Amino acid sequence: MVAELxxxxxxxxxxxxxxxxxxxxxxxxxxxxxVTRIPSFTRxxxxxxxxxxxxxxxxxxxxxxxxxxxxxxxPPLVPWLYQAAFAVAGSGSxxxxxxxxxxxxxxxxxxxxxxxxxxxxxxxxxxxxxLYLLVSVGLNPEDAQAATFEVFMLPCTxxxxxxxxxxxxxxxxxxxxxxxxxxxxxxxxxxxVLWLCVSAGEVRAGGPARLAAGVVVPVLGVAVVTDPEGFxxxxxxxxxxxxxxxxxxxxxxxxxxxxxxxxxVACAGLIPPVLRVLRMARTxxxxxxxxxAASAGAVVLGFHFFGHYYLQLLPPLTLLATAALQLLPxxxxxxxxxxxxxxxxxxxxxxxxxPRPELDHxxxxxxxVAMRTEPGERVLVWGIHPETYWLADRRxxxxxxxxxxxxxxxxxxxxxxxGERYAVDGAWxxxxxxxxxxxxxxxxxxxxxxxxGPRGVPGLRRLLAAGYEEAGMVxxxxxxxxxxx
Numbered sequence: 202m203v204a205e206l207x208x209x210x211x212x213x214x215x216x217x218x219x220x221x222x223x224x225x226x227x228x229x230x231x232x233x234x235x236v237t238r239i240p241s242f243t244r245x246x247x248x249x250x251x252x253x254x255x256x257x258x259x260x261x262x263x264x265x266x267x268x269x270x271x272x273x274x275x276p277p278l279v280p281w282l283y284q285a286a287f288a289v290a291g292s293g294s295x296x297x298x299x300x301x302x303x304x305x306x307x308x309x310x311x312x313x314x315x316x317x318x319x320x321x322x323x324x325x326x327x328x329x330x331x332l333y334l335l336v337s338v339g340l341n342p343e344d345a346q347a348a349t350f351e352v353f354m355l356p357c358t359x360x361x362x363x364x365x366x367x368x369x370x371x372x373x374x375x376x377x378x379x380x381x382x383x384x385x386x387x388x389x390x391x392x393x394v395l396w397l398c399v400s401a402g403e404v405r406a407g408g409p410a411r412l413a414a415g416v417v418v419p420v421l422g423v424a425v426v427t428d429p430e431g432f433x434x435x436x437x438x439x440x441x442x443x444x445x446x447x448x449x450x451x452x453x454x455x456x457x458x459x460x461x462x463x464x465x466v467a468c469a470g471l472i473p474p475v476l477r478v479l480r481m482a483r484t485x486x487x488x489x490x491x492x493x494a495a496s497a498g499a500v501v502l503g504f505h506f507f508g509h510y511y512l513q514l515l516p517p518l519t520l521l522a523t524a525a526l527q528l529l530p531x532x533x534x535x536x537x538x539x540x541x542x543x544x545x546x547x548x549x550x551x552x553x554x555x556p557r558p559e560l561d562h563x564x565x566x567x568x569x570v571a572m573r574t575e576p577g578e579r580v581l582v583w584g585i586h587p588e589t590y591w592l593a594d595r596r597x598x599x600x601x602x603x604x605x606x607x608x609x610x611x612x613x614x615x616x617x618x619x620g621e622r623y624a625v626d627g628a629w630x631x632x633x634x635x636x637x638x639x640x641x642x643x644x645x646x647x648x649x650x651x652x653x654g655p656r657g658v659p660g661l662r663r664l665l666a667a668g669y670e671e672a673g674m675v676x677x678x679x680x681x682x683x684x685x686x
Contacts, residue, residue: 233331234306237334248347250350258284259292259591262287262292267428272600274440275436277432310330311330313329313520332541333519335470335541336515336544339548340460341551345508350384355513358389361391362488368408370408370411374417375415377412378417378420389496391495440625453504460507464514470540474526474533478529563588563589574643579639580644580645583653584604584678609624642683643680644682646661646681665681
């Protein structure tokens with residue numbers, strides 16, 4: 202019985218039943234998606250990733266070239282998405298992108314519901330969709346509510362599994378490619394998709410070849426459209442120091458355990474049924490276990506354990522919990538939904554009420570930057586809050602929007618592996634050239650005692666000493682203007 206419930210049967214529904222089912226379920230999921238994303242609309246932005254993307258989108262709209270004059274360690278789909286949203290609705294607000302994030306979460310829930318329904322029936326479909334949306338906010342709000350890479354990656358990973366479940370291998374490959382081009386770790390879904398392809402006996406029928414073509418062609422196409430060498434460097438080969446575990450082991454492990462504990466609270470309704478079924482049987486749903494394992498590996502990859510990394514675990518965990526609940530008494534399903542709803546309410550309250558001191562600091566600093574400079578002047582903000590450029594509506598003087606790319610601090614390093622020697626390869630030569638060709642009208646040292654400040658970065662000290670003088674301070678951030686002499 203366990204194996205029958207946990208393996209994916211192929212059911213057929215009549216068109217009328219199909220239409221009626223989704224007509225009832227979709228409004229519920231849409232309402233829940235909107236409710237769970239309400240906190241995201243209450244702040245101008247949630248974290249530096251949103252700020253980075255907003256600045257990138259403005260630079261691209263002004264003629265910047267991705268992986269040349271506009272750089273980041275991420276694939277291009279989300280910067281392009283921000284650019285498109287800004288082109289339609291203006292770049293002064295992230296509201297259009299937040300609406301797209303609601304749509305992304307809804308699409309993920311619908312795909313999971315469709316997968317669960319195909320395998321375990323109508324009730325399971327509704328269960329998977331509802332449970333996913335309830336747990337989707339179960340992290341620090343700056344991780345769960347931000348409209349960044351993981352939120353837009355998840356519908357791609359769910360779509361890959363949905364297509365593979367229906368043996369549409371070319372489409373599954375396209376979805377895997379979209380997940381990778383949203384964030385590199387999205388490519389982890391290839392493991393369960395490939396397993397489904399092989400286990401379905403599609404090798405001789407050319408399934409793996411169609412899957413490979415679906416993955417490779419879009420990725421190569423994007424590389425050609427941007428810059429092949431730059432694309433390879435910034436998305437794959439140029440992050441050696443960033444991905445290293447050495448230097449801040451205790452700091453990073455503490456973050457990882459903290460975020461895992463937060464997610465465990467959010468998933469308090471999902472984890473017990475999964476563990477209970479594990480004690481009953483260890484068979485079936487191999488693709489879901491492989492998807493979970495691959496997602497866990499993606500969370501670990503790079504050894505940084507930021508909270509938003511954990512979002513990748515939620516779709517497979519939701520489906521595993523849905524599968525487990527089919528084996529348990531009905532009251533277990535009710536208990537799981539109610540527990541998840543209570544936890545969701547807790548995280549929504551956190552998102553609505555929690556103060557965001559770093560955002561307040563960035564806004565005050567941006568006001569000062571805007572007051573001291575003209576709209577056409579370039580500014581250098583030496584810190585890890587690129588949103589300052591966006592809030593001040595000033596163009597950055599460098600393609601490196603955070604000091605982390607020039608010191609490795611952006612990886613969460615708090616000591617030994619922070620400094621010029623750990624910067625992105627070749628970055629300092631480019632940075633010095635930028636400072637010579639278009640010296641910023643204003644330099645803001647926003648390090649505030651962190652190890653990437655001028656004291657530990659000789660290149661920054663030389664820049665300030667050569668042509669700048671201190672002109673003021675905003676909550677620990679020091680402002681420098683060009684010397685009068």
